[in-house]
Amino acid sequence: MEPVRTCVGCRARAPRSALLRVVSIDSILVPDERATMPGRGAWVHKTPACVDTALRRRAFVRALRVSGPLDAQTLENRLNGYGNKVNGSK
Structure with a gap:
C-alpha cells in the first residue's frame, strides 16, 4: 500500500507518486x-493550478515552517518544462 499525502494547493489527498515534494533552501x-532531500517538505500536485493556489494561500510558508517570502521561480521553471531540457535539446 502506497503512502498518501495531502496537496498543499488543493488540499486533496493523493498517492505519494502523484505529488511533487518541495523543500525550501535559503528561501x-x-x-x-x-523525495530524499533533508528537512521539511511540502507536497503539491505537478500542475500550475495547484502551485499557484498554494503560493496565493501562502501554504508553502506554513507547511515548511519558514518565515518571510519564498522565491518560487525554480519551482515554476520546473513545472513549465525548463528543468527537463538537457544540452540545448528542444
Whole structure:
C-alpha cells in the first residue's frame, strides 16, 4: 500500500507518486524529484493550478515552517518544462 499525502494547493489527498515534494533552501522553493532531500517538505500536485493556489494561500510558508517570502521561480521553471531540457535539446 502506497503512502498518501495531502496537496498543499488543493488540499486533496493523493498517492505519494502523484505529488511533487518541495523543500525550501535559503528561501528558495526547490522541487525534490526523488523525495530524499533533508528537512521539511511540502507536497503539491505537478500542475500550475495547484502551485499557484498554494503560493496565493501562502501554504508553502506554513507547511515548511519558514518565515518571510519564498522565491518560487525554480519551482515554476520546473513545472513549465525548463528543468527537463538537457544540452540545448528542444
